[in-house]
Amino acid sequence: MHALPHGRLTWQKRRPPDAVVFTCLAAAALFLALLGFTLILWVREAWPAIRAHGGEMLTSGEWFYRHQHFGALAMIYGSAVVSLLALLLAAPVAFATAIFISEWLPHTLRPWAKAAVEFLAAIPSVIYGLLGIMFLRTWMADWLAPFDPLSGDMLLTAAVLLAVMILPTVTTFAEDSLRAVPAAQRLAARGLALNRTQTIHRIVLPQAWPGMIGAALLGLGRGLGETIAVFLIIGRLDNRLPESLLDPAPLIEPGQTLTSKLGGPETHIAMGDPLHWGAILTLGLILLVLTTLFVSLGNLLLRKNPAHP
Amino acid sequence: MPDPILDIRDLTITARRRLILDRVSLQARRGQVLGIIGPSGVGKSTLLRAINRMLELQPGYRVKGEIRFHGHDIHDADVDPDTLRQRIGMIFQQPVVFPTTIAKNVLFGAARLRRLGKSERAALLDSSLREAALWHEVKDRLHDSALRLSIGQQQRLCLARALALDPEVILMDEPTSALDPKATEAIEERILAMKATRCVVLVTHNLDQARRVTDWVACLCADNGHGELRFSSFPRDGRASAMLSETSCWASSTPSSLRLFSSVSGGRRRLGRIAILSACSAG
Amino acid sequence: MKKALQLLSALTTGSAAAGVLLLAGALAFVLITRGSAAISPAFLTQETREAGASGGILWQIAGTLILVATAALVALPFATALGITRAWLLPPQSRPARVLGFILQLLNAVPSILLGILGLILFTGMLGWGKSWLAGGVLLGIMIVPTAAVMLANRIESLPRGQLDAAAGLGLRRGHIIRSIILPQSAAALLSGMLLGLARAAGETAPILFVAAVFSGATIPTGIHEQPVLALPYHIFVLAQDSFQEASRTNLWGAALVLVTLVSLPALAAIPMRHKLHNAADHA
Structure with missing residues (x-):
């Protein structure tokens, strides 16, 4: 029954992609096209404000929408201070925790520790905001009483809360990059009579540190974009800029971040007025650019890990 | 001599600008088993994968030169690679069964290419499994998981799965190197039986196997850091059998031979390897 | 000396880890002790009264489930398509x-929050829906797509190469391989990615803030236009800003406990699946 065909073969023409492939590609393309479309729409609606105010938005700290002043500097300052401070507080704890989980904790306990970290990551931001309102705000006001803050709603409170929120993110990614260093290298180092601490310092950390910086940048990106929790405890006071960049006074005063502005009632109010609406959308674009920057840099570093081709 | 089914002319393969195979020309005819031998890393499997255009599924490979199938260049724009792969079947070094029943494995390709009636399915199962000499071992448990078969049976199941498509050419990439002697014997016997109606291209490490089952052998060497055709000839021809045990072909690529040694694993495999290595040292 | 250094290193990292563990424990403890006072069958099955001071959170739970279910339906096809496209096509x-x-x-x-504003542009501005459950569901769906697509793509990339080769060697077309090998073997990863995404979506406030959620006066939506829903995160968000009202506090903590339980459940369900995937990836 298996006779070989003779002579020249008639080839089937290259067929068009079958239905499954076509559907997949079409759905993927549709999704990307919609994304592109909304981005264009966004920029178009932001355009009136960019054209009218342009660079002034980045250099002026005055935001009075009734007088058509749209300076975003105070919010950029608020976002930068809150998220950088949060990272400064969270990163050492996160790195130490990651090192402990990856290098010291016995294998059998590791999943439990990771589950606790994941639990922290899974808690919705509105719950963190609630905890901030119920506890942190009061604690911070009591603790900083010598400096006589107006209330517990201040940049520093937001930074502390945000530190707790980005802690699991940084820990998880830092732990991943530590784990990516092959176990065989650790064994080899121990075989050369290095103790565990030396192995961590000479073998593991030199290879994992780009990934750990990447983890910190991802945490920064996450912190910049966090809205609800920050919104609830930052006081949302416009136009607070310090005398100089290192002036600590605004830390214990209420302030505003890009996200707390965007999440506030002004966004709804702005919708009717093209200029005001455009200014709000421009804030969104600034936020998008900043998070994109840090997250792509962070991902780049995470992938730079030598053990992670 | 009949026209060759496969006619490879000046085939050159590069991977990310590194030369893998340099201007290899070969023919395979119906009713014939073509053996391809040579040290590991010389590009035998790469050559095999170029023949049914599997190589394009791996990024970075570039193929130059012609591969003619029934006189038709397989790289022509009107050739559908999937159709090509139905007509040029392939068996891998490690048997790969899909995690489903024996029957579904056999019909895996065929059932997706055309609608099969119930009787057609039964007939196809019967003929393919018989041709792979597996029918008597599995006929009562066609609907059991294929993963429960022994590794030798799994390899014959893969053969049956390829045969269900009734291919004209079967490419075999060291099909017995993961198998024990008895299973190897069964596969070799199948190769000899299949060549009546099909053309088999067999890549092997095992020189004895090449002597036993091939009608024509091509030896690839890596003298200059990339694969080249050293010779091709009848395996039992005086010159060829001398060459089959010739040492320079293997010894000239010492790193590869060392790699051979380090990858030695199974019983049968070991015997073949030791034969090669002793040949090396004799030279 | 060496010993002391080693001890110090273990102690510092260990105390940081203990701190994190303690933090997780403390959060769970606070939520459970404060929240459980409110939890009762009535709390889960009654509607809110007196602006949250009494009654339950029935429609908030229902609204959140509606949003999440919509998000799942929106996200699944796109996540599948994008994951397969990225890793296979x-x-x-x-x-x-x-x-x-x-x-x-x-x-x-x-x-x-940018998704929330995107909702304003698309659904309120362009389509004129006002506040609608569908807008919220679509936005949460968009949020889930990358999570699920990336998990699916990673799984596809770790599938045993041999099976894909063997199927291609039989002349199966790419669509056949998707249906017969890729989807059956990576469905678990897709599902766990979806679950993780859905858990996150269920707790999100910002995307539904402007276009989907209201504090009171909605039950089951009957259309699209001006058909908002109540939602647990939004409920908590609003009550938290009124936290000086003692009366609503108990119920507020109750709602918080329900929300955290709701978002932890799918994550817990995804854990065994992810462990399996992890192991599979290690052995591949």
């Missing part, structure tokens, strides 16, 4: 594949 390590991977990663990091 585009040539591996090619520029298009890498660009798509990059886009998915960025999308994963887009602040959720």
Whole structure:
């Protein structure tokens, strides 16, 4: 029954992609096209404000929408201070925790520790905001009483809360990059009579540190974009800029971040007025650019890990 | 001599600008088993994968030169690679069964290419499994998981799965190197039986196997850091059998031979390897 | 000396880890002790009265489930298509594949408040829906897509190469391979990615803030236009700002406990699946 065909073969023409492939590609393309479309729409609606105010938005700290002043500097300052401070507080704890989980904790306990970290990551931001309102705000006001803050709603409170929120993110990614260093290298180092601490310092950390910086940048990106929790405890006071960049006074005063502005009632109010609406959308674009920057840099570093081709 | 089914002319393969195979020309005819031998890393499997255009599924490979199938260049724009792969079947070094029943494995390709009636399915199962000499071992448990078969049976199941498509050419990439002697014997016997109606291209490490089952052998060497055709000839021809045990072909690529040694694993495999290595040292 | 240094190193990292563990424990403890006072069958099955001071959170739970179910329906086809496209249809390590991977990663990091504003542009501005459950569901769906797509793509990339080769060697077309090998063997990863995404979506406030959620006066939506829902995160968000009202506090903590339970459940369900995947990836 298996006779070989003779002579020249008639080839089937290259067929068009079958239905499954076509559907997949079409759905993927549709999704990307919609994304592109909304981005264009966004920029178009932001355009009136960019054209009218342009660079002034980045250099002026005055935001009075009734007088058509749209300076975003105070919010950029608020976002930068809150998220950088949060990272400064969270990163050492996160790195130490990651090192402990990856290098010291016995294998059998590791999943439990990771589950606790994941639990922290899974808690919705509105719950963190609630905890901030119920506890942190009061604690911070009591603790900083010598400096006589107006209330517990201040940049520093937001930074502390945000530190707790980005802690699991940084820990998880830092732990991943530590784990990516092959176990065989650790064994080899121990075989050369290095103790565990030396192995961590000479073998593991030199290879994992780009990934750990990447983890910190991802945490920064996450912190910049966090809205609800920050919104609830930052006081949302416009136009607070310090005398100089290192002036600590605004830390214990209420302030505003890009996200707390965007999440506030002004966004709804702005919708009717093209200029005001455009200014709000421009804030969104600034936020998008900043998070994109840090997250792509962070991902780049995470992938730079030598053990992670 | 009949026209060759496969006619490879000046085939050159590069991977990310590194030369893998340099201007290899070969023919395979119906009713014939073509053996391809040579040290590991010389590009035998790469050559095999170029023949049914599997190589394009791996990024970075570039193929130059012609591969003619029934006189038709397989790289022509009107050739559908999937159709090509139905007509040029392939068996891998490690048997790969899909995690489903024996029957579904056999019909895996065929059932997706055309609608099969119930009787057609039964007939196809019967003929393919018989041709792979597996029918008597599995006929009562066609609907059991294929993963429960022994590794030798799994390899014959893969053969049956390829045969269900009734291919004209079967490419075999060291099909017995993961198998024990008895299973190897069964596969070799199948190769000899299949060549009546099909053309088999067999890549092997095992020189004895090449002597036993091939009608024509091509030896690839890596003298200059990339694969080249050293010779091709009848395996039992005086010159060829001398060459089959010739040492320079293997010894000239010492790193590869060392790699051979380090990858030695199974019983049968070991015997073949030791034969090669002793040949090396004799030279 | 060496010993002392080693002890110090273990102690510092260990105390940080203990701190994190303690933090997780304390949060769970606070939520459970404060929240459990409110939890009763009536709390889960009654509607809210007196602006949250009494009654239950029936419609908030229902609204959140509606939003999440809609998000799942919206996200599943796109996540599947994008994951398969990224890991199987585009040539591996090619520029298009890498660009798509990059886009998915960025999308994963887009602040959720921007999705909320996107909703204002699209659904309120362009389509004139007002506040609608569908707008919220679609936005949460968009949020889930990258999470699930990336998990699916990673799983596809770790599938045993031999099976894909064997199927291609039989002359199966790419669509056949998707249906017969890729989808059956990576469905678990897709599902766990969806679950993780849905858990996150269920707790999100920012995307539904402007276009989907109201504090009171909604039950089951009957259409699209001006058909908002109540939602647990939004409920908590509003009550938290009124936290000086003692009366609503108990119920507020109750709602918080229900929300955290709701978002932890799918994550817990995804854990065994992910462990299996992890092991599979290690052995591949």
